[in-house]
Amino acid sequence: MSVPSRKSLVGALERTADVLDILGEDEFRSKAYRSAARSLEGLAEDTPELLARGFAGIPRVGKSLAGELVAFVQTGRLAALEEAAAQLPPGLLDLLNVRGLGPKKIRALWESGVDSLEGLREACVSGRVAGLKGFGAKSAASILENVEFVLEARQRQHLSTGLDVAEELLARLPGLEPRLAGDVRRGLETVRTARVTVTGTAQDVTAKLAGFVDDLAPVEKKPVLAGTVDGVPVEVAYAPAQVRGALDLMMGGSTHYREALRATAKEKGFDLSGRGLKRGEEVLSTPSEEDVMRELGLPYRPPEYREAEHDDVWPTLPAPQELVRVSDLRGMIHTHSTWSDGTASIADMAAQALRLGHEFLGTGDHSRAAHYANGLSIERLQAQLREVRELQAAGVPLVAGAEVDILEDGTLDYPDDVLAELDYVVASVHSHFTLDSERQTQRLVRAASHPLVTVLGHPTGRLLLRRGSYALDLDAVMAACAAAGTVVEINANAYRLDVDWRVALRWRGRVMFAINTDAHVLGGLQDARYGVLMARKAGLTPAQVLNTLSRQEFLTFVQKQRAAR
């Protein structure tokens, strides 16, 4: 049995909290599990180091939980979770993903006979939900809509999840030249399957993955083995070296691109499939994707640009080697600390950013309206500012900022004279998600046009696989950013990836973007990777990304931006 990653420990603790909530246990007990999960998430060490010290000395993890975690690592079972989960139908926890449903409502639904998403959909349609105590026609309609969203989303994973699994596969397939394929290779924001390709045979793959991939089995008529890892669908496609190029192309997706390429090949008298490029009965030698394209007389299209949205524009976009990379990011701006709802101090966040090879950190804690996130009053903001200036004097490369709430009317949560003291300002929406499109648009346009706003944070508020954008004319907001010289955030958190890369692709060259992690924990700074993948799909070069500037250049940029307004 493999050692569970720290991420799966976090997942197990969160799941325990969810189950306890639905069972109606002491809410503070479940909160303890949840805050222990947050605490583990924020650590830099992984499971072996934590096990070595018996999970001792971790904030919010006491003797009892430390013991449970040790047992979990050793046996793969979390006693508290198994005991609690045994009392629930297995499909019931999926209801937690439905917006508007919390533990209490889920319990009520369960008591009325609902035990799965499908059951809930049926109960909404039949009118049973609307008749339940505490529910009504409006909530039944909204629940139905959200259930459909979740049922659709259930087919997909966040990019971070898919990449974690796919990279674990790569590590377990040494000697077979393993490479990423499919959605994870193209860096799509959500993925259906964690897919890799190898040079070899089904036997080679099986020998290396037995015991790691569950239910590993051949896919009919394809050179592919499929299974699951932690419930995530995986596929490993294999081919001899001579046809590896065709395999990589065909397993590289998207479906749209693959089908178009097959059709073009057919027109030219070829047959292209995962088993190779054929002309008549002859299988052509195509060890690489480039070889296939050369035989077909077609230009090579980089994986980043293989979505339908790229069809008309990709030849005009920069070559992959010109696109922004993680190593181009010099500043990690829009980050949180213990001053608001982060788990690490400013000094620790800065040290971590430097360890990761970046040059400076920008603070960006929540403003006073964000009570739930321990948002900073003006007095606390100014105290934080003093701490930042002291750290700067001690040589820590920082810039001082804040993530300031955009209020309902589009004004900001701090007065201008306070904002002016900051080195930069990120303005974000965290409330009033349900305004109609016209008011929401006016609100964001007003904020984006504010003379002291540097960056518009996560512009649509979407949470991938959970909820879409609030109602909004996004192009009107982007136009306002272009007019005011306001930078648009590509929030790199794998659950947001907001603004969408398709929008960035469309507005590329007209507005500047910032790839921001919005990190609340030390490990969150590494999410920059996902934002970079989005920026690459949008065809962005370092010059189009604000935080590729040095600290001094960044400060100069903000000064010029303010002066121009």
Next chain:
DNA sequence: GCCGTTTTCGGCCCGACTGTTTTCAGTCG
């Protein structure tokens, strides 16, 4: 379940919104 501590047990983030109620429970950020 964790924490801080008056070292044994009480407190644990909180205001706004929604849809249901008929004064509020549940959810969200």
